[in-house]
Amino acid sequence: MEDRIRLEHGAGGEVMEELLREVVLKTLTLKSAGGIGLDALDDGATIPLGDRHVVFTIDGHTVRPMFFPGGDLGRLAVSGTVNDLAVMGAEPLALANSMIIGEGLETDILVRILKSMDSTAREVPVPIVTGDTKVVEEKIGMFVVTAGVGLAEHPVSDAGSKVGDAVLISGTVGDHGMALMSHREGISFETELKSDVAPIWSVVKAVADEIGWENIHAMKDPTRGGLSNALNEMASKANVGILVREEDIPVRPEVKAASEMLGISPYDVANEGKVVMVVPKEHAEDALEAMRRTERGKEAAMIGEVIEEYRGKVLVSTLIGGRRFLEPPAGDPVPRVC
Amino acid sequence: MEDRIRLEHGAGGEVMEELLREVVLKTLTLKSAGGIGLDALDDGATIPLGDRHVVFTIDGHTVRPMFFPGGDLGRLAVSGTVNDLAVMGAEPLALANSMIIGEGLETDILVRILKSMDSTAREVPVPIVTGDTKVVEEKIGMFVVTAGVGLAEHPVSDAGSKVGDAVLISGTVGDHGMALMSHREGISFETELKSDVAPIWSVVKAVADEIGWENIHAMKDPTRGGLSNALNEMASKANVGILVREEDIPVRPEVKAASEMLGISPYDVANEGKVVMVVPKEHAEDALEAMRRTERGKEAAMIGEVIEEYRGKVLVSTLIGGRRFLEPPAGDPVPRVC
Numbered sequence: 001m002e003d004r005i006r007l008e009h010g011a012g013g014e015v016m017e018e019l020l021r022e023v024v025l026k027t028l029t030l031k032s033a034g035g036i037g038l039d040a041l042d043d044g045a046t047i048p049l050g051d052r053h054v055v056f057t058i059d060g061h062t063v064r065p066m067f068f069p070g071g072d073l074g075r076l077a078v079s080g081t082v083n084d085l086a087v088m089g090a091e092p093l094a095l096a097n098s099m100i101i102g103e104g105l106e107t108d109i110l111v112r113i114l115k116s117m118d119s120t121a122r123e124v125p126v127p128i129v130t131g132d133t134k135v136v137e138e139k140i141g142m143f144v145v146t147a148g149v150g151l152a153e154h155p156v157s158d159a160g161s162k163v164g165d166a167v168l169i170s171g172t173v174g175d176h177g178m179a180l181m182s183h184r185e186g187i188s189f190e191t192e193l194k195s196d197v198a199p200i201w202s203v204v205k206a207v208a209d210e211i212g213w214e215n216i217h218a219m220k221d222p223t224r225g226g227l228s229n230a231l232n233e234m235a236s237k238a239n240v241g242i243l244v245r246e247e248d249i250p251v252r253p254e255v256k257a258a259s260e261m262l263g264i265s266p267y268d269v270a271n272e273g274k275v276v277m278v279v280p281k282e283h284a285e286d287a288l289e290a291m292r293r294t295e296r297g298k299e300a301a302m303i304g305e306v307i308e309e310y311r312g313k314v315l316v317s318t319l320i321g322g323r324r325f326l327e328p329p330a331g332d333p334v335p336r337v338c
Numbered sequence: 339m340e341d342r343i344r345l346e347h348g349a350g351g352e353v354m355e356e357l358l359r360e361v362v363l364k365t366l367t368l369k370s371a372g373g374i375g376l377d378a379l380d381d382g383a384t385i386p387l388g389d390r391h392v393v394f395t396i397d398g399h400t401v402r403p404m405f406f407p408g409g410d411l412g413r414l415a416v417s418g419t420v421n422d423l424a425v426m427g428a429e430p431l432a433l434a435n436s437m438i439i440g441e442g443l444e445t446d447i448l449v450r451i452l453k454s455m456d457s458t459a460r461e462v463p464v465p466i467v468t469g470d471t472k473v474v475e476e477k478i479g480m481f482v483v484t485a486g487v488g489l490a491e492h493p494v495s496d497a498g499s500k501v502g503d504a505v506l507i508s509g510t511v512g513d514h515g516m517a518l519m520s521h522r523e524g525i526s527f528e529t530e531l532k533s534d535v536a537p538i539w540s541v542v543k544a545v546a547d548e549i550g551w552e553n554i555h556a557m558k559d560p561t562r563g564g565l566s567n568a569l570n571e572m573a574s575k576a577n578v579g580i581l582v583r584e585e586d587i588p589v590r591p592e593v594k595a596a597s598e599m600l601g602i603s604p605y606d607v608a609n610e611g612k613v614v615m616v617v618p619k620e621h622a623e624d625a626l627e628a629m630r631r632t633e634r635g636k637e638a639a640m641i642g643e644v645i646e647e648y649r650g651k652v653l654v655s656t657l658i659g660g661r662r663f664l665e666p667p668a669g670d671p672v673p674r675v676c
Contacts, residue, residue: 003446037468145398
């Protein structure tokens with residue numbers, strides 16, 4: 001490990017994974033409550049309780065700027081935690097909200113962030129039942145750390161993909177990261193780039209209602225490090241290959257344009273309102289239709305399949321017949337993205 | 339409300355309470371999962387689940403310096419969250435750890451903080467099952483936000499004090515705040531001042547095993563704003579008076595000396611390893627003995643009683659026969675205390 005922490009150590013991707021594996025996981029020694037624990041590096045943990053599972057997750061939110069096209073820090077904080085519960089297969093029961101505020105923050109900004117948290121929580125719906133407030137001298141604006149508790153009958157990990165399964169995505173890819181980056185760089189397009197930040201519990205629930213929790217083999221929300229990182233983690237954890245077809249991965253034209261202008265792949269940047277889902281091939285069409293019937297899943301697509309070859313790797317096939325590896329990024333190329 | 343957030347808005351006490359009541363509680367609208375919710379401003383929330391209750395709590399930790407006599411940021415983060423669960427009557431099941439790290443932090447410091455979290459968690463014992471890491475450009479050192487999930491058969495609020503009950507404290511008062519302040523000011527005494535930071539689940543459990551959860555009417559951990567703030571909140575929430583006897587409140591001689599030198603009351607500063615407990619008078623001796631049999635409760639004391647007069651207020655009687663109100667501080671006089 002390096003002597004000092006760099007920005008990339010918090011940016012998702014391979015550099016962060018090294019920090020987590022070499023420092024955090026090796027230093028902590030009590031890491032599981034009998035279910036999925038810290039060592040799994042999944043989106044959350046599970047705590048068996050009778051015949052059900054309490055799912056528990058936490059995320060710090062330090063996005064800059066605090067208000068961006070399509071969302072803000074408050075909407076991101078609630079969505080991020082709800083989505084971590086959802087991709088573990090858990091119905092969100094309650095959220096906790098810890099705010100760390102830089103001295104001098106305008107009270108009005110705090111109110112706007114809280115209002116946004118409230119309206120996002122009502123969409124789910126999930127109550128914000130407990131919280132904490134700290135004020136520090138450093139001019140940090142505001143950080144929001146949200147934790148969530150949910151209940152799952154059949155928890156879903158990100159490690160359960162099986163050879164032959166289909167890979168689905170609930171909508172377009174790269175919107176959040178590209179919207180943030182374009183906004184920061186002052187680039188504008190005819191169609192405004194907007195973050196996709198939203199809670200996706202309703203999308204996940206629609207699929208579970210249609211095909212059953214036991215038929216969702218793996219889920220992940222492709223946040224920091226984007227789709228590339230999510231698929232690589234899923235391939236590596238299940239020790240399978242994943243093959244995706246480039247032409248089937250939905251990317252908005254304006255996101256593609258920004259991506260080309262900035263030289264950043266839309267697959268490598270964060271999404272904040274999407275789910276990658278792996279299901280048996282025979283349930284794939286039903287799952288896809290269930291997603292598409294929901295408000296947030298209209299542009300869902302089947303993008304690939306789980307294969308036996310290239311275990312631990314992700315392959316992309318292109319229209320002209322080529323194939324290349326989709327490497328996990330070292331870190332999300334858009335800093336302070338969530 | 340003021341236009342901008344000041345340090346005191348995060349310092350416990352009356353200024354913070356105004357921010358919470360006027361801004362946070364008025365802006366958020368979904369605040370309970372059917373149990374104790376955000377409006378109670380208690381140490382945590384409860385979520386009814388069958389015949390038990392999941393208890394859920396979160397706390398941000400921004401203490402400066404990160405290492406201080408008797409403890410550090412890691413020990414504080416684990417103890418703070420375990421203690422919030424304990425005073426709600428919940429056995430700690432699992433913790434979540436969200437770290438926000440300033441770019442450039444030495445990896446060695448991160449490891450020391452994590453080691454301290456680990457050894458404190460093992461004392462309880464409670465696993466750290468999930469987490470998150472963010473890195474920011476601001477030179478903040480490191481903030482640690484911990485959330486906790488516990489299980490209670492009979493949750494205990496801070497609002498259940500009844501007239502005639504006895505008020506107990508599990509040990510000496512003012513150690514954490516005074517140790518921090520003296521350390522920062524470079525004041526030294528013959529006996530080193532040390533923070534009391536420690537998990538107190540074992541103390542709470544010993545009392546519950548002895549007298550039963552149903553006989554613990556109210557509990558609170560006197561952190562920010564100290565004993566003064568905790569007792570005033572308890573009196574106000576239960577709409578009762580609380581009378582404490584100055585000569586019975588345990589204060590270490592070196593804490594008293596520091597307190598006189600700095601002009602800060604030991605009752606107004608944070609404790610991080612204590613519990614204020616209110617029990618029926620007939621169980622008070624048993625509760626006290628149970629506390630004293632534990633490692634962290636040896637200096638427990640019965641310090642007062644719940645009275646009918648002066649509802650919502652706290653009175654202190656002195657040896658020479660005088661009585662005065664113990665006012666809640668505007669905020670903890672020691673900044674960045676937890």
